[in-house]
Amino acid sequence: MAEETLPDPAVTEVMAELAALEDPKTRAVNHKHGDDHGVNLGKLRALAKRLKTQQELACRLWETGDTAARLLALLICRPKAFSRDDLDVMLREARTPKVHDWLVSYVVKKSPHAEELRLAWFADPDPVAASAGWALTTERVTKKPESLDLEGLLDIIEAQMKDAPDRLQWAMNACLAQIGIDHPEHRDRALDIGERLEVLKDYPTPPNCTSPYAPVWINEMVRRQR
Numbered sequence: 001m002a003e004e005t006l007p008d009p010a011v012t013e014v015m016a017e018l019a020a021l022e023d024p025k026t027r028a029v030n031h032k033h034g035d036d037h038g039v040n041l042g043k044l045r046a047l048a049k050r051l052k053t054q055q056e057l058a059c060r061l062w063e064t065g066d067t068a069a070r071l072l073a074l075l076i077c078r079p080k081a082f083s084r085d086d087l088d089v090m091l092r093e094a095r096t097p098k099v100h101d102w103l104v105s106y107v108v109k110k111s112p113h114a115e116e117l118r119l120a121w122f123a124d125p126d127p128v129a130a131s132a133g134w135a136l137t138t139e140r141v142t143k144k145p146e147s148l149d150l151e152g153l154l155d156i157i158e159a160q161m162k163d164a165p166d167r168l169q170w171a172m173n174a175c176l177a178q179i180g181i182d183h184p185e186h187r188d189r190a191l192d193i194g195e196r197l198e199v200l201k202d203y204p205t206p207p208n209c210t211s212p213y214a215p216v217w218i219n220e221m222v223r224r225q226r
Helices: 008-021 024-032 040-053 055-063 067-076 084-093 097-110 114-120 127-143 150-163 168-180 184-197 216-223
Strands: none
Touching: 008 040, 008 055, 008 067, 024 184, 040 067, 055 067, 067 097, 084 127, 097 114, 097 127, 114 216, 127 150, 127 168, 127 216, 150 168, 150 184, 168 184, 168 216, 184 216
């Protein structure tokens, strides 16, 4: 007879805290963005600050599959403790946008495997994985552009962004904007691509926020740098 696995008391306690933080209005707002949790992110960060870094607990929380628990796991984990394969599996499990974004931003970018994964994901046939590759590439456009083929990236964006699936399109558009913002020698071409493709031109943008439409985004960021 197989030995029964007892629940982890720490995980049970944290899951109860997350359940207590659940708010129907927050869930409704998050649902519009494709996220299936109702925990205010400020309260989630406060809980993470109290728990501090706990790699084992983070792994157990991730394994629950619960979105709020996974977001908390990404805040309390130790990014460098994950292997390349761990991160690849986690990315493919992270199907909600916020978990995907936090995994890339808070964990993968701090990993010694970031560049290897950037190259692998960039060429991945799964558009969600590919979007992570583009996000990591955008990071390099700003912080470490050496050896990047910026003209080649613009070629791909020009050919593929218009018809790319939503999340991949968004990531390509961010890369396009960042090339235009950070690299004056490529700015005119980046603006031209954005104007011709018109990706996210009509995206509803709240007051006092910058439109994600690349020409507006590029020009506004460049203006602020002057």
